[in-house]
Amino acid sequence: MSGVSLPPAGGPPGAPEADPPPGTPAELALEPEAADERGTSLWRGAWRRLRRDPAAIAGAVVVAAFVLVAVLAPLIAPYEPAGAQWANEVTPSSVPGPSDDHLLGLDSFGSDLLTQLVYGARQSLVIGVVSTVIGLGFGAALGLLAGAFGGWVDVAVMRVVDIMLSIPSLLLAVSIAAVVGPSPTALMIAIGAAQVPIFARLLRGSMLGQRSSDYVLAASSLGLRRRSVVMSHMLPNSLSPVIVQGTLTLATAIIEVAALSYLGLGDPNPTVAEWGRMLVRAQDRLATDPHLAVLPGVCIAVSALGFTLFGEALRESLDPTFRR
Amino acid sequence: MLRFVVRRLALLVPVLLGLSVLLFAWLRALPGDPARTLLGERATPAAVERITQAYGFDRPLPAQYVTYLGNLLTGDLGTSSRTGEPVVDSFLLRFPATIELALAALLVAVVLGIPLGYLAARRHGSALDTFLVGGSLLGTVVPVFFLAYLLKLVFAVQLGWLPTAGRQDPRIDATHVTNFFVLDGLLTREWDASFDALVHLVLPAIALGTIPLAIIVRITRASVLEVTGQDYVRTAEAKGLARSLVRRRHVLRNAMLPVLTTVGLQTGLLLSGAVLTETVFAINGIGSYLFDSISTLDYPVLQGFILFIALVYALVNLVVDVGYGVVDPRVRVS
Numbered sequence: 001m002s003g004v005s006l007p008p009a010g011g012p013p014g015a016p017e018a019d020p021p022p023g024t025p026a027e028l029a030l031e032p033e034a035a036d037e038r039g040t041s042l043w044r045g046a047w048r049r050l051r052r053d054p055a056a057i058a059g060a061v062v063v064a065a066f067v068l069v070a071v072l073a074p075l076i077a078p079y080e081p082a083g084a085q086w087a088n089e090v091t092p093s094s095v096p097g098p099s100d101d102h103l104l105g106l107d108s109f110g111s112d113l114l115t116q117l118v119y120g121a122r123q124s125l126v127i128g129v130v131s132t133v134i135g136l137g138f139g140a141a142l143g144l145l146a147g148a149f150g151g152w153v154d155v156a157v158m159r160v161v162d163i164m165l166s167i168p169s170l171l172l173a174v175s176i177a178a179v180v181g182p183s184p185t186a187l188m189i190a191i192g193a194a195q196v197p198i199f200a201r202l203l204r205g206s207m208l209g210q211r212s213s214d215y216v217l218a219a220s221s222l223g224l225r226r227r228s229v230v231m232s233h234m235l236p237n238s239l240s241p242v243i244v245q246g247t248l249t250l251a252t253a254i255i256e257v258a259a260l261s262y263l264g265l266g267d268p269n270p271t272v273a274e275w276g277r278m279l280v281r282a283q284d285r286l287a288t289d290p291h292l293a294v295l296p297g298v299c300i301a302v303s304a305l306g307f308t309l310f311g312e313a314l315r316e317s318l319d320p321t322f323r324r
Numbered sequence: 325m326l327r328f329v330v331r332r333l334a335l336l337v338p339v340l341l342g343l344s345v346l347l348f349a350w351l352r353a354l355p356g357d358p359a360r361t362l363l364g365e366r367a368t369p370a371a372v373e374r375i376t377q378a379y380g381f382d383r384p385l386p387a388q389y390v391t392y393l394g395n396l397l398t399g400d401l402g403t404s405s406r407t408g409e410p411v412v413d414s415f416l417l418r419f420p421a422t423i424e425l426a427l428a429a430l431l432v433a434v435v436l437g438i439p440l441g442y443l444a445a446r447r448h449g450s451a452l453d454t455f456l457v458g459g460s461l462l463g464t465v466v467p468v469f470f471l472a473y474l475l476k477l478v479f480a481v482q483l484g485w486l487p488t489a490g491r492q493d494p495r496i497d498a499t500h501v502t503n504f505f506v507l508d509g510l511l512t513r514e515w516d517a518s519f520d521a522l523v524h525l526v527l528p529a530i531a532l533g534t535i536p537l538a539i540i541v542r543i544t545r546a547s548v549l550e551v552t553g554q555d556y557v558r559t560a561e562a563k564g565l566a567r568s569l570v571r572r573r574h575v576l577r578n579a580m581l582p583v584l585t586t587v588g589l590q591t592g593l594l595l596s597g598a599v600l601t602e603t604v605f606a607i608n609g610i611g612s613y614l615f616d617s618i619s620t621l622d623y624p625v626l627q628g629f630i631l632f633i634a635l636v637y638a639l640v641n642l643v644v645d646v647g648y649g650v651v652d653p654r655v656r657v658s
Contacts, residue, residue: 179350255465279473
């Protein structure tokens with residue numbers, strides 16, 4: 001592995017940008033020798049391997065489609081979301097199925113099902129991305145602290161992380177939502193907080209692995225300050241597992257939003273289309289109109305699958321020891 | 325070995341203490357008067373006054389924490405503001421159902437997952453491998469409650485092969501000793517009761533076990549693949565050891581370490597998944613108890629639940645660590 005593995009400025013399309021954790025100075029990106037070695041960098045090699053991996057391409061396509069639908073929702077969706085404009089066409093025992101006006105029919109409240117699904121993507125994307133940024137930011141900051149200083153700082157930080165890990169994520173989310181009250185913000189904080197210990201452990205473990213490596217020893221013996229050894233040598237080399245985890249976390253977040261919605265902790269605003277809530281609402285009509293539950297369920301699974309596929313492929317392509 | 329266990333137990337103390345501080349802070353962070361929060365909306369002023377006295381809410385925070393910790397240590401988790409029953413009693417009554425479900429799910433995951441993962445690694449690159457890897461990917465992205473619905477819809481409602489809800493047919497007059505229904509049937513020799521409880525467990529266990537199953541398949545596969553490529557395996561083969569012996573003693577034993585860790589880490593997943601599964605299948609465990617408590621914001625129950633789960637989680641991981649020590653002698657020394 002070459003000494004420098006900064007993501008190329010252009011970045012492979014679709015690869016998640018590594019948000020510098022709070023406290024990371026901008027000097028990271030300005031490291032002069034980084035530019036010279038890009039040709040042989042880990043990321044360049046990874047990009048080459050990703051392009052040849054069918055699983056990565058499939059994942060990237062799903063992710064791209066999901067993001068496009070989410071961003072362009074107002075253009076794609078045929079109607080306004082959650083309008084319940086056709087509420088009078090819905091009876092307690094049946095829901096109008098597909099027609100020329102409504103490609104997928106109506107939902108149980110009399111809104112256009114396709115519109116709901118399209119806008120649901122938007123909600124999932126926003127909550128997923130924000131909560132991942134929260135989890136990655138705080139988690140990486142903690143991991144950096146523990147990994148850079150070691151010693152008692154490491155012990156103290158890791159104990160806190162252990163405590164957080166000892167609460168299952170769903171319960172952590174429930175307790176946070178209980179304090180903040182159900183709202184999209186609570187949802188994002190809750191899902192993000194549950195990811196903090198995972199990111200912290202990953203970055204710390206990965207940085208501890210770098211501490212004893214030769215290039216760190218070389219950099220220290222050249223008289224580089226610890227700050228610069230940590231920030232420009234150890235951190236960039238430790239980031240790839242964190243970035244991979246970030247991609248995978250997006251998948252978890254999408255599923256977790258649905259679970260929290262199911263528990264009644266989702267966005268309290270009924271006019272916001274959300275896949276998890278659509279699933280919950282469809283449960284009464286499971287026997288007569290299973291498509292009302294199956295379609296949002298499939299949307300959740302497919303978008304989560306896209307992120308998982310891409311994240312796994314990214315992990316494999318970044319791991320120099322992993323060859324299929 | 326004993327020293328190892330004691331040391332691991334000692335490490336639990338700071339984690340649980342820290343957790344109690346967090347929970348204490350959490351209760352205080354809730355909006356409004358803590359006594360009223362504990363008692364619920366309809367509490368009388370006299371009751372609020374009594375609780376304020378009992379828990380010392382009028383005293384300084386450190387003193388309050390000491391009281392709080394003392395209550396926890398004596399097993400007093402307070403009283404549910406919804407049902408008025410002591411939280412600990414409700415838990416003990418409902419916990420067997422959840423444990424039974426979680427164990428059944430874990431059994432599904434381990435008994436199927438390890439052989440399937442091993443098979444995938446042995447047939448590395450084959451169609452079977454691709455199928456198993458693909459299937460396990462799918463297994464991790466399906467929301468638990470969605471899967472539970474689908475299973476219930478297809479196998480219980482439409483095909484009618486399995487019961488839709490509950491833990492046992494109410495028409496069966498079963499004696500309950502431990503509240504583990506399957507075990508109770510065996511203990512009292514009421515075989516039909518035991519069998520009926522088992523049948524009721526099938527769908528919930530599959531629903532809850534799918535994610536751990538998928539994870540175990542993947543970890544086992546990756547782990548076996550990695551170990552198979554190690555030098556010591558080649559050495560063992562080169563010196564002419566029987567294939568089966570190499571596989572059992574060298575590959576499997578070493579490959580099981582990460583799998584064991586993963587199984588331990590599934591506990592949290594199983595317990596939170598149980599909340600969702602129990603709700604779908606109307607199982608009267610702590611999951612459905614929690615579900616009811618969330619909507620009414622029953623803080624004593626929520627708090628007790630978190631503490632309970634954290635304790636179980638910590639203990640399971642202790643067992644896993646000790647198991648690790650049994651499988652891998654190096655762990656005991658370090």
